Amino acid sequence: xxxxxxxxxxxxxxxxxxxxxxxxxxVPMLVGNIAQQLYNTVDSVVVGNYVGDNxxxxxxxxxxxxxxxxxxFVGISVxxxxxxxxxxxxxxxxxxxVTIGNCITLTALASLFVMVAxxxxxxxxxxxxxxxxxxxxxxxxxxxxxxxxxxxxxxxxILSGVLRGLGDSMSALVYLLVSTVVNIVLDLLxxxxxxxxxxxxxxxxVIAQVISALLCLLRLVRLKELFDLQPCYLKLQRRHTMKxxxxxxxxxxxxxxxxxxxxxxQSLTNSFGEMFIAANVIIMRVDGFxxxxxxxxxxxxxxYAGQNVGAKSYDRVEQxxxxxxxxxxxxxTVLTGLILIFGRTLMGIFTxxxxxxxxxxxxxxxxxxxxxxxxxxQSLSGVMRGAGDTMxxxxxxxxxxxxxxxxxxxxxxxxxxxxxxxxxxxxxxxISLLVSWLLGALITFFFYKRGKWKDRAV
Numbered sequence: 001x002x003x004x005x006x007x008x009x010x011x012x013x014x015x016x017x018x019x020x021x022x023x024x025x026x027v028p029m030l031v032g033n034i035a036q037q038l039y040n041t042v043d044s045v046v047v048g049n050y051v052g053d054n055x056x057x058x059x060x061x062x063x064x065x066x067x068x069x070x071x072x073f074v075g076i077s078v079x080x081x082x083x084x085x086x087x088x089x090x091x092x093x094x095x096x097x098v099t100i101g102n103c104i105t106l107t108a109l110a111s112l113f114v115m116v117a118x119x120x121x122x123x124x125x126x127x128x129x130x131x132x133x134x135x136x137x138x139x140x141x142x143x144x145x146x147x148x149x150x151x152x153x154x155x156x157x158i159l160s161g162v163l164r165g166l167g168d169s170m171s172a173l174v175y176l177l178v179s180t181v182v183n184i185v186l187d188l189l190x191x192x193x194x195x196x197x198x199x200x201x202x203x204x205x206v207i208a209q210v211i212s213a214l215l216c217l218l219r220l221v222r223l224k225e226l227f228d229l230q231p232c233y234l235k236l237q238r239r240h241t242m243k244x245x246x247x248x249x250x251x252x253x254x255x256x257x258x259x260x261x262x263x264x265x266q267s268l269t270n271s272f273g274e275m276f277i278a279a280n281v282i283i284m285r286v287d288g289f290x291x292x293x294x295x296x297x298x299x300x301x302x303x304y305a306g307q308n309v310g311a312k313s314y315d316r317v318e319q320x321x322x323x324x325x326x327x328x329x330x331x332x333t334v335l336t337g338l339i340l341i342f343g344r345t346l347m348g349i350f351t352x353x354x355x356x357x358x359x360x361x362x363x364x365x366x367x368x369x370x371x372x373x374x375x376x377x378q379s380l381s382g383v384m385r386g387a388g389d390t391m392x393x394x395x396x397x398x399x400x401x402x403x404x405x406x407x408x409x410x411x412x413x414x415x416x417x418x419x420x421x422x423x424x425x426x427x428x429x430x431i432s433l434l435v436s437w438l439l440g441a442l443i444t445f446f447f448y449k450r451g452k453w454k455d456r457a458v
Contacts (some may be wrong), residue, residue, distance in 0.1 A: 012167060013304045014089055014311040018320035019327060022300050025169050030296040032160075032173035034289060035180040041285045046187045048278075048350045051197050056350065057277040058138035058198055063284070065125050065143060067255065067262065073114075073154045074255040076106050077161040079248025082388060083240075084165030085303045089310025093227055095240075100162055100220065101233025102240045107158045111151040118147040129267050132274060138198040145199060149206030155213035159220060164303055166226060168219075175215035183208035250394035251385070261401045265409055265432075271423045275356060280429065282350045282360040283367075290332075290339055290371050297328035298378030305386025314454055317383065321448070325379040332375040336368050359426075366430040370437035377441045380448040389453035396447065400440040408432035 013021045048056040080103040087096040122143040126136050146153075156179075160172035183204050190200025221229055269280050301324050308317045339346065347360040381393040409432035413424030 013307045013320075014313060014316070018304070018316060019323035022297070022304055022320060022324045023327065025164075025167065025303065026296050026300040028173040029164065029169040029299060030292060032169070032176045034292050035173070035176045041288065042184050042187050044281060044285050045350055046191050047198060047201055049352075050191050053278045053351060053353060053356065054135050054274060055138060055198055056281055057132075057274050058135040059142060059201065059281065062126075062139045062143045062146075063262075063281075065122060065129075065263065066146060067258075073107070073110060073150075073157055075248035075252025076103065076110060076244060077158045077248065078251035078385065078390065079244035079246070080158060081161040081165045081299075081302060082247045082306055082385060082390070083244060084162050085167075085306025085386060086310035086388070088166055088226070089307030097227040097229070097233050098237055098240050099244070100227055100229065102236055102244060103158060103162060104155075104217075105234050105236055106241065106244065107154050108151075111154045114150045114154070115148055118150070119144055122147065125263070129263060130270050132270065132277075134274065135277075142198045142202045145202035145206060149203075149210065152206055152208075152210030152213045156209050156216060159213060159216035163216060163219065164299060165306065166223065167303065167307070168223075169300075171219045172216060175212045175219070178215065179208040179212035182211055247388065247390055250390040254394040254397045257398050258401050261406050264406055265429060268409060268413060268423075269429055272426050275359070276426055278351065279356055279360045279363060282347055282356070283364050283430075285350065286339060286343075286346055286360075286364060287367065290335060290367075291374065293328060293331040293335060294371065294374045294378040297324055297331075297375065298382035300324065301379050301382030302386040305383045307386075309387045317387070321380065321383045325376060328375040328379045329372055332371050336371045340365065340368055363427070363430050366427060367434055367437075370434045373437045373441035377437070377444045380444050384448060384453040387453040392447050392453065393444070396440060396443050400436040400443070404439055405432045405436035408435055 013025065044056055044059055047059055080099065083099045084096060084103075087099060123140050126139050126143075131139055156176075160176070163169070163172050186204035186207060187201055190196040190204055194200060196203070223229075269277060301321065304320050304324065305317050308314070308320070343361040343364055344357055347357040347364075350360075351357060377396075381396070384390075384392050409428050412428035412431060416425040416428065417423065
């Protein structure tokens with residue numbers, strides 16, 4: 001019971017063995033990230049089995065546009081997490097209280113903007129992407145429901161980021177598990193029982209996310225020993241608001257550019273037809289699980305670095321960076337091996353079409369080694385972000401995506417065109433992604449070793 005209780009206590013990462021603190025913080029967050037990935041995965045499994053492969057393609061085709069139009073949430077979440085972790089590490093209660101209050105207000109304003117703006121541009125973007133006529137209607141209504149209910153998604157992701165900045169990754173996990181169960185139950189109810197199709201999947205996701213957001217807010221209200229959450233702190237203060245935006249903007253820009261690049265690649269993906277679109281959806285769902293350890297360790301390293309930079313313990317930051325990255329690579333290696341061994345079984349969960357299962361498994365094999373490289377990228381980028389250097393990871397992501405992935409994808413497609421493959425080989429999508437991951441790891445390691453991130457503390 002003592003060990004279990006420790007998971008619910010905020011983790012002070014400025015003391016104790018770095019690897020133990022990182023693991024203690026990462027484990028519940030990893031489970032939570034896996035649970036969050038279940039949102040989209042369950043959506044895909046349900047529509048793939050109860051509606052059909054075209055509905056599966058529709059849900060997946062909406063993904064890049066969804067990611068593009070929620071960049072405001074990404075920016076606020078990253079900026080808030082960095083400031084919260086550093087003020088928590090420095091034991092500055094007043095600054096911490098103002099930061100969290102301003103976060104809540106910024107999130108509300110961003111949600112209103114996305115609700116209106118994203119709903120207006122969703123259909124034109126789908127048409128711009130040459131989304132097949134057979135699935136564009138489903139894509140549009142799916143996006144529309146998610147954007148109208150975007151407040152739940154925004155508040156969960158940002159408030160859970162605040163909790164993680166305080167060292168509490170367990171509460172966010174518990175609340176997410178509750179909402180994931182709700183999501184699964186509602187998916188089956190709306191789609192399998194009521195026949196609501198893609199619309200039912202989107203509605204189930206919105207309801208579940210609202211529940212998780214409310215639970216996070218209630219948890220924050222109870223953490224009175226760490227900070228004060230009073231109405232006066234909800235009023236936007238220029239210095240804190242600008243600092244949140246300044247720190248989060250590079251990550252928001254990165255997300256926007258990556259999403260735009262995904263949209264460009266999605267246009268190429270769409271040219272291969274509905275079968276390949278559906279295969280791409282399956283791969284990206286499995287990819288989401290393969291990436292979970294990397295994202296989890298990356299977020300843990302951001303909090304770890306933030307707290308220790310706040311405490312001026314730079315040697316401890318570097319010590320934790322080495323240990324955390326090594327553990328992340330080991331976990332990613334094991335998980336990648338399992339995905340390769342059980343790949344066909346995993347793909348078969350989404351569809352009963354043998355050709356689709358085989359195509360998905362073959363394409364997934366191309367990406368395998370890239371997940372280990374991403375463990376390096378995410379962990380060391382997390383350290384730099386935690387120290388306040390959000391610009392360097394931004395430029396690395398932009399360079400590897402815009403200058404490497406997109407040209408390679410279209411270049412291979414162009415060079416492999418033939419009567420049998422009129423628009424090129426389908427493998428170009430995943431070969432380009434693998435190359436960008438490998439080069440990204442090398443570039444990230446180089447800039448981490450340069451050590452400029454040490455000068456960027458809040």
